[in-house]
C-alpha cells in the first residue's frame with residue numbers, strides 16, 4: 001500500500017445531540033487517519049456512530065468538539081459556504097437511499113454538482129455523460145429515477161459522486177437497499193473505481209462486503225474499537 | 234447557480250403545478266386585470282373627452298359666455314345659490330362681446346340647457362325625442378355644421394322670426410327618403426308648422442349619443458314657442474386656437490362693462506371653454522386614480538400572502554430536494570436564489586396573465602358599452618413591475634427558510 005499522504009485526519013472527534021434535557025453521545029472522541037488511494041470499510045453495530053462520522057467527514061455535519069483535517073486544510077470551524085464548496089469539490093457522497101432528484105433525468109442528476117461548481121452547460125453534459133459511462137449506464141441517461149432499477153439508481157448516485165473528481169468517495173451503506181446480486185454488482189463498481197485510484201470510505205454491515213476493503217475500522221459506542229489492515233486481497 | 238439555470242428550474246416547477254400556480258396567482262391576476270382595465274377605460278375616456286366631447290359641445294377653437302359654468306362639479310349649497318342669483322344672459326350683451334372681439338370668426342346665441350325634446354312629424358311619419366335648439370345664424374359656424382341639403386339659417390330668418398327649421402341628419406333621414414325633396418316641406422314640431430330649410434351633414438356619435446338627432450330653429454321662433462330660457466349662452470369662435478385665451482379676457486371685460494360691475498365685484502357670469510369640462514373630468518379621474526390603487530394594493534398584498542404561503546408549502550414539500558442540492562454543494566445563496574427566482578417568476582406570470590385579462594376586459598367593455606378603452610404602456614409596466622416586486626418581497630421569507638435548512642435534517646425528512 002502506498003502512503004503518499006494523509007487525506008483525512010480526525011482527532012478527538014465528538015458529536016453530541018441535545019434532546020431536551022438529555023444528551024446523546026453519537027461520537028465520543030474518534031481518532032483516525034485515512035490515506036490517499038485507500039479503500040476503508042467502516043463497520044459496527046447499529047447506533048455506534050458510523051453515519052454520524054461519515055456525515056462529518058462528508059462536511060454535511062460538524063463535530064461538537066475535535067479537529068478534522070481534509071487534504072491538509074482544517075475543516076472544523078469553517079463557515080457554511082466553505083463547507084458547501086468542500087462538499088461540492090472534494091467529496092462524493094453515496095447514500096443508502098440514493099437521494100436522487102425524482103423528476104430529473106439520470107444525466108441531470110449527475111450534472112447537479114457541476115451546476116453548483118459553475119461549469120458551463122456544454123462541459124457539464126460531457127462530464128456527466130462520461131461519469132455515467134464509468135458506472136456502466138451510458139444507455140440510461142435520459143431515464144428518470146422511477147424508470148430505473150435500484151441498482152441503476154445507485155449507479156447514477158455513484159456517477160454523481162464521481163463527476164467532480166472528488167478527493168474521496170464516501171458511501172453510507174450503499175447496498176443497504178439492494179438485493180445480494182445487485183449488491184455484488186455495485187460493489188464491483190466500487191472495486192473498479194478503487195483500482196483506478198479513487199479513495200473510498202464505505203460504511204457496511206456485511207462482512208463479505210467489508211472483506212473487499214484492505215482496511216476495516218470498527219466503531220463501538222462512538223469510539224474506534226478496532227482498525228485492521230490486511231495485506232493481500 | 235447561474236441565473237438562467239434558476240429561471241429554468243422555476244419555470245419547470247410552475248409548469249409541473251399548473252393548476253396550483255393558477256390558483257395561487259388568482260389574487261394577483263384579478264388585481265392587475267382590474268388595474269389595467271380601469272386605467273385603460275379612463276385613459277380611453279380621457280382621450281375621448283378631449284378629442285370629441287369638448288369639441289362637440291362647445292365647438293372647435295370656441296368658448297362660451299354662460300350664466301352657469303359648463304361643468305359645475307362638486308360645489309356647496311352657498312355656491313349653488315350664488316349661481317342661481319346670477320342674471321340671465323341677454324341678447325344685447327352679445328353685441329358688447331362682438332364689439333370687444335372684432336376678430337372673432339363667429340359669435341352666436343343659443344338657447345341653453347335644459348334642451349326641450351319634441352316629436353317631429355311629416356305626414357304620417359313621426360320621430361320622437363328630438364332635441365329642439367334655438368340659435369342665431371353664426372351658431373352653425375361655431376359648430377362647423379356642413380349643409381347636406383338646402384340652405385343654412387340666416388340673420389334674416391332670426392330677425393323676421395321665420396317659421397323655418399334646419400334638421401339634424403338622423404331626423405331628416407327618418408322623415409324623408411330624399412333630402413333634396415325634403416327642402417320646403419312643412420313639418421310639425423310640437424304641433425307648430427315649420428318649413429324645412431336645410432339638413433346638416435352627419436356629425437356622428439359622442440359617447441354613444443347621436444349628435445344628429447336635433448331640430449334647429451331661429452332663436453326668436455324658439456323663444457316664441459318655449460319662452461326665453463334662463464340659460465341662454467353666447468358662443469364665440471376664434472379662427473385660431475391660440476387666440477382663444479386672449480379673446481376670453483376681452484369677452485370677460487366686455488361683459489363686466491355691459492353689466493356695469495365695479496372693480497372688485499365678482500363676475501356674475503362665466504367665460505368657459507370645454508377645458509372646464511375636461512378639468513371636471515380630470516378631477517373625477519384623479520379621484521378614481523386614488524381609489525383604484527388602494528383597491529389594487531389590497532388585492533396585491535393578499536395575492537402576495539397567498540404566494541408566500543404556497544412557497545412555504547413548496548419549500549416544505551421539497552425539503553429532501555433541498556437536502557440533496559445542499560449535499561452536492563449548493564450554498565445558502567444558491568438555494569435562496571432558486572426559490573426567489575421561482576416566486577418572482579410566479580408573480581410576474583400573474584402580472585402577465587392579469588395584463589391579458591385586463592386587456593380583454595377593457596376590450597369587452599369597449600365593445601358592449603360606449604366607453605372607449607385605451608391600453609397604456611405605463612399601466613402594463615406598472616403591472617409587471619408590481620408582479621415582480623411582489624414575488625421578490627413575499628418570496629424572501631420562504632426562500633431564506635429553505636436556505637437555512639440543515640442538510641442532514643433535510644435529507645432525513647419524510648413527507
Ligand SMILES: Nc1ncnc2c1ncn2[C@@H]1O[C@H](COP(=O)(O)OP(=O)(O)OP(=O)(O)O)[C@@H](O)[C@H]1O
Pocket residue numbers: 017018019024025026044045046047048049050051052053
Ligand atoms: N439527529 C439526531 N438527533 C438525535 N440523536 C441522533 C441523531 N442522529 C443520530 N443520533 C444518535 O446518534 C447515535 C449514532 O447514530 P448513527 O446514525 O451515527 O448510527 P449508525 O452507526 O449509523 O447506525 P446504523 O447502522 O443503524 O445506521 C444513535 O444513538 C442515534 O440515536
Ligand SMILES: [Mg+2]
Pocket residue numbers: 050051052172
Ligand atoms: Mg447509519
